[in-house]
Amino acid sequence: MVLSDRVYQSAMTSGPSDVYFGSVKHGNTGKFASFAVKVDKVIESLDFSTIEKKDKVAIKMHLGFQDGYQTVPVFFVRRIVQAVKKAGGYPFITDNPTAVYNAVNRGYTAETCGCPLIPVSGVKDGYAEDLDVKFHNVDGLTIAGVMRDADVLVDLTHAKGHNSCGFGGAIKNIALGGFAAKSRWHKIHGVEQSFPYWDSEKCTPEHAKELVKVCPEKVIKYDEEKHKLTVMFGMCNQCMECVKADKDVGCLEIKQENFSLFQELMAVASNEVLKTFDENKRFFLNFALDITPACDCWGMGMPNVVNDVGIIASRDIVAVEVATLDLIAKEGLIERMVPPYYKYLSPDVDLHPFQRLHGKFKNPYLVTDYAEKLGMGSKKYNLIEILSPEETLNMEAPKSVSESEPTFF
Numbered sequence: 204m205v206l207s208d209r210v211y212q213s214a215m216t217s218g219p220s221d222v223y224f225g226s227v228k229h230g231n232t233g234k235f236a237s238f239a240v241k242v243d244k245v246i247e248s249l250d251f252s253t254i255e256k257k258d259k260v261a262i263k264m265h266l267g268f269q270d271g272y273q274t275v276p277v278f279f280v281r282r283i284v285q286a287v288k289k290a291g292g293y294p295f296i297t298d299n300p301t302a303v304y305n306a307v308n309r310g311y312t313a314e315t316c317g318c319p320l321i322p323v324s325g326v327k328d329g330y331a332e333d334l335d336v337k338f339h340n341v342d343g344l345t346i347a348g349v350m351r352d353a354d355v356l357v358d359l360t361h362a363k364g365h366n367s368c369g370f371g372g373a374i375k376n377i378a379l380g381g382f383a384a385k386s387r388w389h390k391i392h393g394v395e396q397s398f399p400y401w402d403s404e405k406c407t408p409e410h411a412k413e414l415v416k417v418c419p420e421k422v423i424k425y426d427e428e429k430h431k432l433t434v435m436f437g438m439c440n441q442c443m444e445c446v447k448a449d450k451d452v453g454c455l456e457i458k459q460e461n462f463s464l465f466q467e468l469m470a471v472a473s474n475e476v477l478k479t480f481d482e483n484k485r486f487f488l489n490f491a492l493d494i495t496p497a498c499d500c501w502g503m504g505m506p507n508v509v510n511d512v513g514i515i516a517s518r519d520i521v522a523v524e525v526a527t528l529d530l531i532a533k534e535g536l537i538e539r540m541v542p543p544y545y546k547y548l549s550p551d552v553d554l555h556p557f558q559r560l561h562g563k564f565k566n567p568y569l570v571t572d573y574a575e576k577l578g579m580g581s582k583k584y585n586l587i588e589i590l591s592p593e594e595t596l597n598m599e600a601p602k603s604v605s606e607s608e609p610t611f612f
């Protein structure tokens with residue numbers, strides 16, 4: 204039984220789907236068994252032959268911000284771009300306008316990647332289209348125009364933790380990254396406020412100020428003028444200090460729903476992006492390298508809290524996410540690398556590493572359950588490991604030279 208079955212029981216509707224895996228662990232000193240070769244073979248197995256000649260291929264990445272350098276290495280991006288070109292497609296890399304504009308600082312240029320970099324929603328974030336999506340307090344979403352224009356989607360993701368939902372993977376890359384900023388920040392992130400959690404009539408201003416004080420994460424805000432208390436659930440680690448301080452008053456609840464709605468809306472939003480692409484023209488690649496506790500939006504380097512895993516790829520967005528999470532769970536958390544500002548690290552080793560970091564209500568598998576229910580794919584998968592260490596250990600390496608490209612020596 205995989206960990207996801209244990210943590211979150213759900214109805215399995217379809218599957219299983221093929222998921223290709225290349226591990227960073229290798230079993231042979233020959234280059235044929237190295238990680239870069241495995242990446243090429245995983246791309247081959249994923250089979251870009253359904254890309255038609257001249258198809259415009261959006262390679263959706265998160266190119267990071269500011270001083271963040273733990274995004275998908277350009278070394279691999281270049282190989283994926285070449286594979287798309289070989290299939291006859293016209294690739295381009297896309298992300299939010301700011302990340303594209305300063306991507307050069309992190310090594311991503313047309314020259315290094317091998318294709319243009321285009322802002323997903325235009326230079327001023329206004330190239331976008333309104334969608335009639337109603338979900339709790341969300342009265343519509345604005346999908347990025349480039350997501351609409353492209354013929355093919357290559358969802359190329361750095362797999363890592365995320366403070367709002369535990370995990371940032373392929374679904375999150377398009378659920379947030381496929382939309383204009385006004386949808387990303389105020390609507391998708393704001394949905395967590397739509398499940399009631401505070402009773403203003405039971406709470407005095409003095410008690411509200413007390414609740415603000417007890418929160419170690421400083422995520423409880425109180426506006427005395429409006430007599431309004433707000434919990435920023437994205438950074439709440441569910442330590443329940445506020446609930447303890449409130450036990451004699453009973454005006455505040457911290458519930459699973461306050462966290463689940465964000466994940467459910469991510470599934471809904473990513474499904475809207477997927478709907479714009481033919482089923483044969485969607486490819487999902489998660490690079491589980493440099494697995495940081497929080498997402499690339501933080502714009503800074505962070506310690507890696509899980510060992511590098513490798514590349515996980517599929518044509519099924521749900522299967523690729525579950526497989527990635529299972530492989531990360533198998534690797535486990537490197538506790539000594541967890542930054543000290545993660546104050547409530549759960550000692551429960553049965554929880555997923557990302558739940559141990561971000562709290563049990565931020566179950567990273569939840570989004571896959573919602574996505575499966577929407578018919579986006581299957582949580583069941585066949586993991587096909589390419590050139591596993593066991594397989595290559597006793598293989599004879601073909602004769603190779605140290606550099607196959609032109610050399611100056």
Ligand code: SF4
Binds near residue numbers: 422442
């Ligand atoms: S449960 Fe969340 S809001 Fe309450 S004290 Fe802990 S971190 Fe703050």
